[in-house]
Amino acid sequence: MYLAGTRAADQAEARATPAGTVIRRVPGTVVALGVVSLVTDISSEMVTAILPLYLVFGLGLNPLQFGLLDGLYAGATAVLRLVGGHVADRWQRLKAVAGIGYGVSAVAKLGFLAAGSSVPAIGAVLAIDRAGKGVRTAPRDALISLSSPPETMGRSFGVHRAMDTVGAFLGPLAATAVLWAALGDYDAVFVTSFSLATCAVLLLVVLVPNRTRLAAEPVPGKAKPSYRAMLGLLREASFRRCCIWAAALGLFTVTDSFLYLALQRRWDIDGRLFPLLPLGTTGVFLLLAIPLGRLGDRVGRWKIFIAGHLALVVAVLLVCGPIGNWWLALALHGAFYAATDGVLPAAAGPMLPEGLRASGLAVLQTGQALARMVSAVTVGLLWTLWDVRPALLLFTAALLMVTVAAAVVRPLEATR
């Protein structure tokens, strides 16, 4: 279903177009998925914003009990992403599997009411919430990829990520408004969050069309996509190289929290402003997601992906080095996300057969996510052993080398 997309795609690409025009030219399915993600992000960021207050004040729990579980969840989410991608391809039901993921997360919001003050129950609810996120990511990105013409795929992902980020911005504001209106009643935030998440599921069901196969045979010679077919994708040279380089770059990507901590130490940011630092990154991500996606369509997505990592290298050097200021570092950090988060699936999408698009994107993103987890652990260790600056400098030197290598090898130039 192209709301206005088919007509718009025929039009010549104008050099400078206002944002509204860009969105209208994007396939309707992508805009619909953007709306779904926007509403879902408001819902989930509302809960994230109040969770510490709820645990300490609403329940009187000791929040130090929760920190440890975080790494475990990240690992479980990565595995569920593979499952989500595979099942979506196997059933040939991308929308249904994405919908299940969104639905599970929506129900989890009510789980907070049911869990009461039991620590294991709250841990389980958090895990279910993230499981839903893991399941839905790959089929959703596959839907974006399959509903966009290959030559403007970067723009589609840019529009989706920008809309998603708007939701992340609005979430904490919505939580504050609900807490104010409900006179500090945390349950009201969970109920509102559930309502919004369920609205997002309805929007998905009604606005996003079921994807029907364009190609007659999704995987030649195979009746149904299997896990073997999923791994078989890696036998295809260009996709394999794409996965390997994305993971290699992920291995030396400094995790957000470390960057913010180092930034706070360097410029002695007030503790009250510290939690607002991610908003700086998000703001730049929001502004640059569409322009960089479109630029990637024109000049080559891998180039943008590499440039994004260079932006991260410069951001970390600013944080370590004697020059620069904190807002420039945050802006570069936001540019890094804008140049990588949506650009990578846009770059890899056209390489994957339609019947295995969700599986392929799941493999790619899981590899990247697992590499980034390893990176977080490594930076943590180096940080403890050597302190901030040497740890970050060594890591960034390694990232620079891998980035240069990835630029020289150019795994995607053959297809682009």
Add this chain to the structure above:
Amino acid sequence: MKLKIIGLIAGIAVLLGGAVVYVASARTGGVTVNAVPVNTGQTLALAPANLFFRNLADGPDHGKLAAVPAGEPGGARNVGDLSCDRFAAARGTAICLRLKPDSLPPLTDMIVLDANLKEVHRETLPGTPSRARVSPSGRIVNWTLFVTGDSYAATGFSTRTGLYNLDTQRLTKSVETLPIFVDGKRYFASDVNFWGITFAADGNRFYLTMSSKGKTYLIEADHKSYHGDAIARNVECPSLSPDGRRIAYKQKVATGKWRLAVLDLATRKVTNPPDDRLLDDQPVWRDNTTLLYPLRAADGSTDIWSVGLTKPPTLLIRHATSPSLGGGQAP
């Protein structure tokens, strides 16, 4: 398609309408009558004969600072206008920690009060209230707040402990720069967390908990020379007895589970008072042999209990937390 769109709009209307109704009912759902006898509009003062606490009984005065005569803890609760999430007092000085309403990320007001509970100083700090104490001299107040976002994990939590000296008006937002020595060697780690300060009568020596790499240490620190030594392990939320001989603390028995324990500083012997229920707070010494602490009951309510070093526990005040004696610890 048209039907589907109508269904969508109806569905969204029902869901958002439901949320609005829920929010509206949360607004008016408050109880208008106190569940326990309360004398409102009282002028409270830090008399040693008073026992202070945060009132948790249902009703309009939920969350207010309340006082009862120490000899009659079950009597009617006297409340004024002051609300505190955490409260502590000693020798004519009190500290009140209060979460700032409608602040995201959360902020806490740290309010220093005089003997008539008049505000003399205020700081707004990031985090949510966790622990509060006043040194026995009444000249240094200290607090611990839970903060989010500055640990490795995005959803991880850490604690930030600070001091305010009333004489010098010096604010130490965090004691994280306190040089620490473990087994005589300077200890460095990026994941160090401090919480739960307790001061000695000289207003200089203090104890607190340091955690790093999954271990907790009891730190004995010197305020003037500003350094600390680890003197014991597995000690959290220390509380020094009025005679300076013992440290009462919460002893970890499993992840997220603690029980009350007492360390004799001279002999280093650890004993457990006869209450093995799970607790999560910094205990308060009522005198040299009696401890006060809040405990969560099975129904989720919190009550203040009292236990002797060898005498069995007794329930002191129902629906209450953050106990403190008006004059501090009895000598």
